[in-house]
Amino acid sequence: MLCLLEKDDEGQLSEDIEYPISGEQDQNVVKLSSRNAAQELIARFLLKEDEISSSNDSGKTNILEEISTNSHKKHPLVLSEKVQKLDEIKSTTSDDQEEAKALLLVCDVCIEPICSSDDLQYYACAECGYFVHLTCSKLPPELHIPKHPQHPFSLTCKPSAVGRFICRACRWWTNANYYQCKPCELSICIKCVSASMMTSSVKHNGHKKHHLTQFQSSDPIICTACGLQRSSFGFACEDCHFYVCYVCALLPPTTTQRWDKHPLLLIYPPYFEHPEEFYCVLCETEINPNCWMYHCHECDYSLHPLCVPQIGRFRHTKYGRSLNVNNHSHPLTHVPEAKYKSFCGSCNNKRLDWKPAYECES
Incomplete structure (x- = not known):
């Protein structure tokens, strides 16, 4: 079939025709990529569907001013209302700003940043530098996960500062909180649990033809986004044989790099009018042109997503x-x-x- 290809707003080659999808305006569709994807997914299984649209609005009326959590017993966590913007960091040198940004206001429960206009409130222990999203503060202590019906999962954190474990869904080392099935010795990070509990379909910019649905396979799959063999959990369009792991599905649409003032955009193949092969400027190896990458259109350079520090180094571990x-x-x-x-x-x-x-x- 002949495809009409045209340069889109981000300067990449993409399929200009978006096939009509039934129910696209339905509230039960999660749109990715998104800066707050993890929080949106957590909200999906915490809130009723009719509450999702108002979860960041005036619906926040019964929020406690102070809470205590099992994961931080030293001091109470106090409700804070001002989020420090990343561009307000002035106390560090230019070489250290990227690391400072990644360390700033990262939720200790899910290891995702608290940095957008939607996160106007969060819980904090300023003395310990411990922060928690409002959504993460409401996680249930026990959870029944449909993909593992044998036993309930308990919300757990490792008390030591090392506190790292391998998530059985995304296979990443992380020091986030997690849900654990003790009889089966099965541990799953908060972000993967949220994704696995979804009943919504997913509309992702990386595959505009159809909605994606959750899938679970007994065998590992090759992720279309990164080209690597991943765990058997993720999102898929079975008709197109399109599979994307949870890690790639939650990649933010834009990010930054320490030496560049321009935003890096997450772009998808096929790519438009690029006469040379793609090389990652950080690891200095070739990028598979069939995979997703971050690209600076102003400076014309590319990076593997996991080579970007706040995506690969900071996204799963809070330093x-x-x-x-x-x-x-x-x-x-x-x-x-x-x-x-x-x-x-x-x-x-x-x-x-x-x-x-x-x-x-x-």
């Missing part, structure tokens, strides 16, 4: 937490990059250059 160890007198801080020519103080002086590590600031 800045402190850890006390028996063989050191000061607390250690979890940092995304150890300094150049730094060595591990515990395992035979292993080099830690630019790797995540725990650092003694003193």
